[in-house]
Amino acid sequence: MSASLKDVARLAGVSIKTVSNVVNGYAYVSPQTREKVEQALAQLDYRPNLTARNLRRGRTGIIALALPELDAPYFAELSRFVIDAAAERGWTVLIDQTDGLLERERQVLQGIREHLIDGLIFSPLAVGEEDLTARTDRTPMVLLGERVMDGPADHVAIDNLAAARDVTAHLIGLGHTRIAAIGAQNRPTAGTAHLRLAGYRQALEAAGLPYDERLVASTESYHRRDGAEAMHRLLSLPEPPQAVFCFNDLLALGALRAMLSSDVRVPEDIALAGFDDIEDARYSTPTLTTVSPDKVQIARAAVDLLDQRIKGTAAGSPASPREVTVDHALSIRESTAGR
Incomplete structure (x- = not known):
């Protein structure tokens, strides 16, 4: 059976209340007493009964x-x-x-x-x-x-507006002028998509670049398949984009696969960026530039x-x-x- 507060108190030679004070982190216990109690807790491998504690607190x-x-x-x-x-x-x-x-x-x-x-x-x-x-x-x-x-x-x-603006500005800073976006959604409930599209547009406007609806690919969801399908549509344009910002990393990984299967080099032919910094982004080939929320x-x-x-x-x-x-x-x- 697990040790009780009474067992710890007996071994340490203190009251049950003193043991409770140490276990609960109260400051008003002398260093010498605290050390004795902590030694007894370790010796008896005491584990607090969280169920009982929570029940007492309702x-x-x-x-x-x-x-x-x-x-x-x-x-x-x-x-x-x-x-x-x-x-x-x-x-x-x-x-x-x-x-x-x-x-x-x-x-x-x-x-x-x-x-x-x-x-x-x-x-x-x-x-x-x-x-x-x-x-x-x-x-x-x-x-x-x-x-x-x-x-x-x-x-x-997170500030999705600022984050999308930052990653689009990064692509602009590399000298790209035809920058596509994958992940736009028309549903009124798609708050994330609306904010990331707005940030993308703000970055283009700040750089004096036009907003071209042909470079904005809508998706039903944010899965790899959606990214691949959207990228194939962009590659079929008479003038494909020089860079692509995907609204999450799964879209970007799907887009990456579509480009590689079409013999498009990344980033030599088209640069690619995502959003979320999932673990897969650090292990894709090439590794994925992405917005990293904390x-x-x-x-x-x-x-x-x-x-x-x-x-x-x-x-x-x-x-x-x-x-x-x-x-x-x-x-x-x-x-x-x-x-």
Whole structure:
């Protein structure tokens, strides 16, 4: 059987309250006493009973993470970082996949098994501000992504407008004037696509380059197949692009395959850049230049905000949502810079 606080207290020669103070990190314990207790904890291999602790606090120690696609590398990597940040607080993470479908996202908002979770981190694609406003479930929630901005919940995102502008400016800086974009979407719910297209257009305008709709390839989704199909369309133009900005790395990897199968050299004939900096981007041939969002910072910011809401220590009321914009960088690799 695992050791109890009483066992540790007996071995250390202190009170149970003193052991509890050490375990919970209270500062007002003398260094000598703390050392004795820590030695006893190590000797008995003490493990705190998180279930009992959470029950006393009226919590389960479980949070939910709801994402559109678990097999998309970006969301898989982000999940890992959320789980790591949650584990530091002794939390378990339940993961749900919504497929970006309106009905499934509304089900998430209505509550994931009442009283099962303490909080929710949610990356929506379909629901809007009106759905969030109509939410009756009072489980603390933090939103990720760009679908709902300035909504009635804490929100963590990167500056997609600036990031898309940065990567397009990089392509312009290499001397390219015919720069294509892959990943535009006309749906009103495609907030990420709209922002990245706007950033692309801003960079062209700042450089005095025209916006050519023929160089903007729309896609139904953001998978490799979509990128390959869009790239084939661009290659069939009378005057193909000199460079291509794809709105995520999977599109870029699909585009890369389409170019290589058409005997197009990258970057000698056409330069290529993506977005998300998934692990595959560092191992493709050539390696992929891409926008690198700080996924660790996204995960930690979301977990921190949720922790504050759960504890009731957040600055402001639930009617005063907080907006956190995390950092991004441009990882320049062989697909634009060459070997």
